[in-house]
Amino acid sequence: MxxxxxxxxxxxxxxxxxFAERRRELAEAAIQTLSELGYARTSxxxxxxxxxxxxxxLHYYFADKIELITYCVRQYKTQCVLRYDEIVTSARxxxxxxxxxxxxxxxxxxxxxxxxxxxxxxxxxxxxxxSFRADVLELDAGLEQMIWRIVTRHAELxxxxxxxxxxxxxxxxxxxxxxxxLRHLTGAPTALTDLHAxxxxxxxxxxxxPEGSAx
Amino acid sequence: MxxxxxxxxxxxxxxxxxFAERRRELAEAAIQTLSELGYARTSxxxxxxxxxxxxxxLHYYFADKIELITYCVRQYKTQCVLRYDEIVTSARxxxxxxxxxxxxxxxxxxxxxxxxxxxxxxxxxxxxxxSFRADVLELDAGLEQMIWRIVTRHAELxxxxxxxxxxxxxxxxxxxxxxxxLRHLTGAPTALTDLHAxxxxxxxxxxxxPEGSAx
DNA sequence: GAGATCTCTGGACACTTGTCAAGATTTTCT
DNA sequence: AGAAAATCTTGACAAGTGTCCAGAGATCTC
Numbered sequence: 001m002x003x004x005x006x007x008x009x010x011x012x013x014x015x016x017x018x019f020a021e022r023r024r025e026l027a028e029a030a031i032q033t034l035s036e037l038g039y040a041r042t043s044x045x046x047x048x049x050x051x052x053x054x055x056x057x058l059h060y061y062f063a064d065k066i067e068l069i070t071y072c073v074r075q076y077k078t079q080c081v082l083r084y085d086e087i088v089t090s091a092r093x094x095x096x097x098x099x100x101x102x103x104x105x106x107x108x109x110x111x112x113x114x115x116x117x118x119x120x121x122x123x124x125x126x127x128x129x130x131s132f133r134a135d136v137l138e139l140d141a142g143l144e145q146m147i148w149r150i151v152t153r154h155a156e157l158x159x160x161x162x163x164x165x166x167x168x169x170x171x172x173x174x175x176x177x178x179x180x181x182l183r184h185l186t187g188a189p190t191a192l193t194d195l196h197a198x199x200x201x202x203x204x205x206x207x208x209x210p211e212g213s214a215x
Numbered sequence: 216m217x218x219x220x221x222x223x224x225x226x227x228x229x230x231x232x233x234f235a236e237r238r239r240e241l242a243e244a245a246i247q248t249l250s251e252l253g254y255a256r257t258s259x260x261x262x263x264x265x266x267x268x269x270x271x272x273l274h275y276y277f278a279d280k281i282e283l284i285t286y287c288v289r290q291y292k293t294q295c296v297l298r299y300d301e302i303v304t305s306a307r308x309x310x311x312x313x314x315x316x317x318x319x320x321x322x323x324x325x326x327x328x329x330x331x332x333x334x335x336x337x338x339x340x341x342x343x344x345x346s347f348r349a350d351v352l353e354l355d356a357g358l359e360q361m362i363w364r365i366v367t368r369h370a371e372l373x374x375x376x377x378x379x380x381x382x383x384x385x386x387x388x389x390x391x392x393x394x395x396x397l398r399h400l401t402g403a404p405t406a407l408t409d410l411h412a413x414x415x416x417x418x419x420x421x422x423x424x425p426e427g428s429a430x
Numbered sequence: 431g432a433g434a435t436c437t438c439t440g441g442a443c444a445c446t447t448g449t450c451a452a453g454a455t456t457t458t459c460t
Numbered sequence: 461a462g463a464a465a466a467t468c469t470t471g472a473c474a475a476g477t478g479t480c481c482a483g484a485g486a487t488c489t490c
Contacts, residue, residue: 018466178393271479
């Protein structure tokens with residue numbers, strides 16, 4: 001490789017890095033705006049106002065609005081899916097796993113409520129606009145696998161066989177979380193504690209004998 | 216009451232009737248448009264184009280866009296909630312109820328997929344816009360009660376006590392249906408049959424001993 | 431049938447939207 | 461330092477938005 005080639009490579013890589021970095025930065029502002037206003041009410045100018053730049057720059061880094069939002073979904077995915085894996089690997093008992101899971105659900109509902117609201121909004125949008133579908137389905141599959149890891153590990157630690165499949169387990173806890181999110185964002189004071197209790201009550205339903213939570 | 220009063224009353228009642236009837240008609244066009252395009256992409260002119268009138272008439276019957284859509288949600292509610300009650304009252308065995316329920320889920324997923332897509336879209340919108348919240352929450356509560364009637368009747372017919380509460384039962388089947396809707400609308404060929412099988416598998420989870428579906 | 435009232439049309443308005451491009455500014459390289 | 465390239469700003473554009481209104485048409489009352 002000649003010196004010229006090295007330079008070109010170095011330059012282009014640096015450019016790519018800065019380019020990619022700024023894309024992430026702008027996507028961050030976009031995600032914040034989307035999570036505050038929702039997809040239907042988010043404009044490019046509003047996104048730019050939540051960043052350090054003016055609205056024109058968005059078309060320098062993204063071809064159009066759809067590419068920006070697709071990029072946002074993809075970036076959001078990388079932050080979101082891995083969040084529970086520490087719980088799975090660190091738990092030593094079924095009860096410990098159950099409580100760690102319930103605690104994590106409550107924590108993310110309290111701290112990231114707006115992000116989850118955005119996720120359900122985007123998943124609904126994907127039913128109308130084909131552009132996001134691929135990424136949304138991929139993200140959804142990742143979430144399902146995350147739930148499945150928890151449920152199967154919980155069954156392992158319990159020594160009991162499973163009564164549900166992966167889609168059923170995901171449907172249960174996704175529905176439960178969505179229920180809690182709706183209540184939490186509409187001011188229900190017991191939404192967080194209810195979610196905790198219900199997660200603990202529903203996790204044993206995935207096993208053949210729910211002896212873990214003898215009430 | 217004088218004859219003049221009677222006349223006034225008759226006239227105004229007739230006006231109210233025609234007025235209310237036209238509101239329903241326009242709301243019908245609005246629901247159709249919303250279910251096709253989604254909330255974010257539906258404009259008043261598009262709604263009018265799906266009706267027999269021009270766009271100006273919408274502001275004759277509705278104060279603004281929010282009132283129109285709120286009215287749509289309320290009208291949609293009356294059509295939607297009562298749909299499963301016949302199944303509950305006509306079933307004589309737990310298994311019959313379970314199959315009737317699963318069949319109904321599949322049927323409405325196949326026939327009314329766009330309406331359900333609209334419902335999940337509106338429920339997401341309610342998390343952002345406070346205007347629809349009251350009606351959406353009311354509709355959601357109605358759906359939860361509908362599920363609860365099925366689950367409790369199923370427990371009665373089975374002679375087994377319940378393991379879940381009403382929110383948990385609703386979360387389970389709402390999550391299950393949403394999962395199926397996403398797959399069905401994105402072209403998954405087994406979405407319908409999967410929903411049927413999973414509903415039959417999950418209903419026994421609401422009881423203390425899932426002996427009804429010995430697989 | 432005349433007049434009053436209800437209903438509807440079509441156009442106008444102020445505003446926002448996504449997109450684009452010309453030019454200013456900054457950064458990078460020699 | 462000075463040229464070249466990358467980056468950012470600003471303003472403009474056409475299209476679409478919700479809203480309003482003057483007036484045409486329809487319907488009803490007397």
